[in-house]
Amino acid sequence: MVFKKMLGALGVGGPSVDTVLSNPNTRPGLPLTGQVNLTGGSNDVELAHVTLGLVTRIEVETGGGDHGAVGEFHRTPVAGRFKLNAGQQLSIPFQVDMPWETPVTDVYGQRLHGMTMGLRTEVAIDRAVDKGDLDPVAVHPLPIQERILEAFGRLGFRFKGADLEYGRIHGVNQTLPFYQEIEFFSAPQYAHGIREVELTFVANPQTVDVVLEFDKRGGMFVGGHDAYGRYTVPHADADAADWAQVVDGWVRQALDQRQSFFASRGGFPGMGGGHGYHGGHQGHGGHRGSGVGGVVAGAALGVAGGLIAGELIENAFEDDGGDDGGDFGDE
Structure with missing residues (x-):
């Protein structure tokens, strides 16, 4: 242009x-x-x-x-x-x-x-x-990311939104100063214990760290809280596992938790084991991203409604010298 x-x-x-x-x-x-x-x-x-x-x-x-x-x-x-x-x-x-x-x-x-x-x-x-x-x-998405996203859709999770949060994830080797959160509403079979799930991928040439944050429902005498999980999956395992079964295991592990972070329990079939949490973001004050509301078409993500395009870029960071960065277009 x-x-x-x-x-x-x-x-x-x-x-x-x-x-x-x-x-x-x-x-x-x-x-x-x-x-x-x-x-x-x-x-x-x-x-x-x-x-x-x-x-x-x-x-x-x-x-x-x-x-x-x-x-x-x-x-x-x-x-x-x-x-x-x-x-x-x-x-x-x-x-x-x-x-x-x-x-x-x-x-x-x-x-x-x-x-x-x-x-x-x-x-x-x-x-x-x-x-x-x-x-x-x-x-x-990379093949392994695509399989995991598809698994959430197969299990009945509904896509809520996605955004990028400035900050770093505790315990993850991260090179960019931000991370992506892909948010889902809970599937019906987990809705009694989980409201929403936030999914983050942090990839490198050999593996992808999968970071999950579950917004858990509270009971009559116990308030709701967040549960966290981190798993390392090799790219080579994209076609080596039933990812719906793997993701179901992650979710049910979160439902079984009685603490605010995952205890080490080993891995799941077709992937490397791991644990951790998606909190304590450096420079982020432990804030949980609110995500972007709305839905987007795509049956594989369990999403309903029509396509809603991403927002256009309008402003720039301060180090851009005040330039507005332009717009996406064809001219």
């Missing part, structure tokens, strides 16, 4: 840029490829650099509550300093390696309500930086 703000940032008659993705669909750990097409303006110009950045919306907790902020979480240099002559057309191929912890935005072709992702092209001349419009990117 051609940056509408390029003239304002780099001067009238400056260069224009059109970033083209080979395929906007990708997965965590896989490359995103394409080319940055530059067209020189009315004068020769020396560009300081061309850089691509992955941009998303994150919920940040402040004293007055949560608010959505938008910012860049991964940068890839495309070109260093070079001269672009007047009227010159130049195409620069690129490859952006998606971080393994990149949040999932789409499942079975449907956008998760509350999720958005874009690739932003930054073109810089000395003392002038243009951060232009965003090319939308769809991040699909």
